[in-house]
Amino acid sequence: MARRKRRRAHDPSIHDRRAQDIPLHAEVTAVEVDDPLGLEPGDKIVALRSTRGDPLAKLHTHHQIDEAQYRGGRAFQNDWEQAERGPRAIDLTRERVDGGKAREPLTEGQRRAVMRLNRIEHELGADGTELVHEVLVLGRTMQQVGERRGLITQRWKDYFARRFQECLDRLAQFYGFAAPARIPVKSLQR
Secondary structure: OOOOOOOOOOOHHHHOOOOOOOOOOOOEEEEEEEOOOOOOOOOEEEEEEEOOOOHHHHHHHOOOOOHHHHHHHHHHHHHHHHHHOOOOOOOOOOOOOOOOOOOOOOOHHHHHHHHHHHHHHHHHHHHHHHHHHHHHHOOOOHHHHHHHHOOOOHHHHHHHHHHHHHHHHHHHHHHOOOOOOOOOHHHHOO
């Protein structure tokens, strides 16, 4: 008579969803997110987030900017993406074909995003707007921002980093993630 196999106890490593091998030059950080397969609402899991092409996430994970600055930067990126989807210019170099699609009309959300971006440009000024655009939209680092302007010393890199943090403070205030700084009453009474 054949022997019956014993059942093994449940092994939790079988259902381990963590990445075991990471690419060689990956830049990742651990973040806690909602568990999409969780049984209870509010269950959290630790996931790896790539910070290689995202300077804002890299600054946030290294605690160089706070949560309000991070959320203000993400709100700016969201507005930029909404506004960018608008009507495109007609490319006269392409061959005309019958049955081409009509251009999409501007939606109300896109119009509001453009209006917010215009107000942000007024708040930050030309230099601040360009710096924020280079970092948040184009994904450049402070060193790349300096190199593009021909300013490659560490002092300029530090200046751009401080100026970018000031711009993120303004974005956080603009989008309502931070309260405006209060001026002490004693300093006004001199």
